[in-house]
Amino acid sequence: MKMVISVKKWVLYKFPFLYKARVAQLQTRRRFQDVLVWCQFARRKSAVELPYRCAKHKSVLRRTLQGSDPQLQENKITNLRIALAHIDGIVIRPRETFSFWRLVGKPTARKGYIDGLMLAYGEVRTGIGGGLCQLANLLFWLALHTPLQIKERHHHSFDLFPDDRRTVPFGSGTSIFYNYLDLQFFNHTEHTFQLNLWLTDTHLEGTVRCDSLMPSFYRIEERNHRFYEWNGLWYRENEIWRLELDKVSGDVLAETMLLHNRAEVKYAVQQEKKVT
Numbered sequence: 663m664k665m666v667i668s669v670k671k672w673v674l675y676k677f678p679f680l681y682k683a684r685v686a687q688l689q690t691r692r693r694f695q696d697v698l699v700w701c702q703f704a705r706r707k708s709a710v711e712l713p714y715r716c717a718k719h720k721s722v723l724r725r726t727l728q729g730s731d732p733q734l735q736e737n738k739i740t741n742l743r744i745a746l747a748h749i750d751g752i753v754i755r756p757r758e759t760f761s762f763w764r765l766v767g768k769p770t771a772r773k774g775y776i777d778g779l780m781l782a783y784g785e786v787r788t789g790i791g792g793g794l795c796q797l798a799n800l801l802f803w804l805a806l807h808t809p810l811q812i813k814e815r816h817h818h819s820f821d822l823f824p825d826d827r828r829t830v831p832f833g834s835g836t837s838i839f840y841n842y843l844d845l846q847f848f849n850h851t852e853h854t855f856q857l858n859l860w861l862t863d864t865h866l867e868g869t870v871r872c873d874s875l876m877p878s879f880y881r882i883e884e885r886n887h888r889f890y891e892w893n894g895l896w897y898r899e900n901e902i903w904r905l906e907l908d909k910v911s912g913d914v915l916a917e918t919m920l921l922h923n924r925a926e927v928k929y930a931v932q933q934e935k936k937v938t
Contacts, residue, residue, distance in 0.1 A: 692842040704758040707751040712856045712871040717807035720867040721800055738778040738793025742866055745794050746859040754855045759813060762798055762838060762845040786822060796866060798845045799835040804870045805847045806904060807880045814846040821898050821925040831884035833923030834902050878915055881905045889931050896931040899924040
């Protein structure tokens with residue numbers, strides 16, 4: 663498996679036109695799939711916030727990434743500002759599905775998107791709309807703290823950056839790429855939820871709100887985390903568990919393992935192990 667990935671990576675790197683052709687193929691296939699499978703997507707937005715807050719989260723806008731141009735961090739913020747305007751205030755009613763790309767659409771220069779950092783085939787690249795994964799990560803983390811069901815989520819097969827000011831467990835993010843790697847969650851409840859997003863000078867922030875007061879709340883836990891070496895390469899793995907707790911008593915009502923993450927580490931592991 664490792665050899666297949668390496669060969670694919672080398673071929674796509676050596677022949678950029680093949681990379682573009684592969685992306686176009688995957689995007690076309692996804693369009694056909696979306697036509698064949700009917701789904702009621704969330705599309706309505708409201709400027710009036712729903713009364714009850716389920717969860718709130720924020721993430722740092724500027725991180726220290728060795729070897730990268732700091733201007734790309736500023737470009738990312740521009741891209742985030744454009745994209746979150748399409749999601750801020752979105753209402754997810756019963757039986758509706760939230761889709762990141764259905765709301766944001768294709769990031770293009772014509773829409774104002776500029777070059778930012780993006781991850782592809784285990785590498786840091788630059789591309790139009792780069793940096794939107796930070797928005798998807800925040801949305802995914804918020805959704806984990808609600809009864810919403812994760813319908814589609816893709817994980818990174820490489821861990822490219824150390825835990826510089828990381829506030830959530832490793833592996834609790836998501837990978838997106840227009841349009842074939844989407845983030846989707848489904849509202850199977852009888853309640854209506856709403857996403858609210860904004861930028862400050864230093865953070866991307868967001869909340870998920872509900873039309874009713876939920877009787878329980880959720881806590882995300884990391885379990886069985888470790889770094890290990892195999893065949894001369896370093897890997898990192900863990901489990902992400904979600905606990906549902908009663909708001910009054912604090913008793914654990916249910917616990918579920920949501921994710922098992924395993925990724926090849928691309929930075930100096932020994933130093934990171936000392937930190938963790």
